[in-house]
Amino acid sequence: MRSGLREDTIRRIEQATGRLATQSVARMDDELVWFRELPADQRSWVTLVVQAGLQSYVDWLRSPDDVLRLTGEVFAAAPQAMARSVTLQQTVELVRESILVAEEQLPLLAGPDEAEIVSEELLRFSREIAFASARVYATAAESRGSWDDRLEALVIDSLVRGTDIGDPLPSQLAALGWRASGPITAIAGTQPDGGRSSRDALDEVHELTRRLGLDALAGVHGNRLVIVFAGAADPAAAAAQLVPLFGEGPIVISPEASEVTAASTVTRAALSGLRAVVAWPAAPRPVAADALLPERTLAGDELAREALLEAVYRPLVAAGEVLVRTVSTFLESGGALEATARALFVHANTVRYRLRRVTDVCGESPTDPRGAFTLRLALTLGRLDETG
Structure with missing residues (x-):
């Protein structure tokens, strides 16, 4: 046993885990205002994590070489939704409060000759817990990013085709972090060339729209790049700033709609204009979809x-x-x-x-x-x- 502790000491620590978990949660309630405001189910998740952490510390004392499995089991006690409800910074605060309780109480459960060993092992274990929490949030962020990409692609596809993918559009936008309620505008053009992938093009869209303070969705359909955005005081000026994101060829800006529920209408207007603009070789770049009403009409819109x-x-x-x-x-x-x-x-x-x-x-x-x-x-x- 690498920890050097006697088995009876480890058993005393193990028997005290329930009491220590209760004390830790009570300390969180006293010290952390945001923790007191959590719903009951989320507070119960935290309690489970604390109990799992203390049990993993006991297992660590018996088998410290199994660090990855033991620290990984701590956060497995809570559902993945906890990573979306409790931030990484808040998790750090929770771990700190739990460790403070453990530092005060655990050495008292050991004899004078073992108290220092308990403290040293707790220090090592808390470091590994910090790494484990970082891994949990990194994995959650990666999964969230992949999920967001899939949902964004589905939403854009539904706007282009005018179909329904299930939840109402405002709910889908809210799931993607969309804050603006209107007005909403669409802009369509050719996908940028130069060997860049569709993923690179979409990353550039999101980077620029974030800098401009816009909520935006983007998608590539064939060789067309479609951007739907809101949150601009002057949508025409904002659309003009998005022009460098597109490749060579015409760019069409939809009329502005007052509500996000009209996202499909403005998207189809921009794409209708993009199909019809070839009939007006002298069209400006970008050109308003409403300026193309004659060509769009002749094209069957x-x-x-x-x-x-x-x-x-x-x-x-x-x-x-x-x-x-x-x-x-x-x-x-x-x-x-x-x-x-x-x-x-x-x-x-x-x-x-x-x-x-x-x-x-x-x-x-x-x-x-x-x-x-x-x-x-x-x-x-x-x-x-x-x-x-």
């Missing part, structure tokens, strides 16, 4: 079609037939101001005024090629709806 009608056609109709007739005539005349004025039997300045009103009403300028294209498509769709 029904949500974009409805949004285009709501943003352009219906406001024009509500503003009166005069504006609708003026802009229609202007477009049919190839954007010729004088020809439009003659067709409508009005002065050219009247046409100019009405065209400015069109811009004020729906946000699209008939004199701008892009605006003219959007207006022509919106009018066409609106008329088809009315006749349908």
Whole structure:
């Protein structure tokens, strides 16, 4: 027996473990405010750990070479959930209070010639317990990281596909540490190239979004990188700061939604824009998904079609037939101001005024090629709806 203690001394220590565990928990209750506030089930976990620790110390005295198994058994007495409920710093405090009780009481159970040996062995054992607690939390962090990665991938996949993976989205986000309740925005583009893996790309996303103070999810689908984020005072400015995370090619920013429950809607809007942006070679980078409503509509996006009608056609109709007739005539005349004025039997300045009103009403300028294209498509769709 390497400890050099007599068996009757070890037995006295073993018989006192229950009493010492009770004293340790009582000391924790006196000294640690946060411990007093723990729920009853978590306090019982701590009691189990203390009892296991004292029993492992007894086994250590009998077989000190079996250090890894003995110290590992201490934390096996509590469920893995304890590592999420009690922090490493708090565990250090619990171990310290337990050791202080042991240092006071254990030497009293040995004879004068063995008290020093008991104290020395306790010092060695407490060092190994500290290493064991660090291993527990390192393993828990590693497992948590892997679990978070899998959940994040599932959530992003559900947002991309518009499917449900079980729990409500706010619960899934909360499990990933998401704090913001809105607004929420999505940005989509190509995965960065240069030989970097998808894992490297996602790590870069999380590093940058943390620095920007954003809550964010990210995923790689095929060659597309999708980022969903919240917590930005100015989502457009935040999205602009995320542009370096993407590879070459277009980048599309979704409209902002006020609630996290709209995460799927904004994600699909960004991806719809990314599919359709090829039809607008001169699109800015990044480009808003709403700026691509014509291309998205032509690509078969029904949500974009409805949004285009709501943003352009219906406001024009509500503003009166005069504006609708003026802009229609202007477009049919190839954007010729004088020809439009003659067709409508009005002065050219009247046409100019009405065209400015069109811009004020729906946000699209008939004199701008892009605006003219959007207006022509919106009018066409609106008329088809009315006749349908």
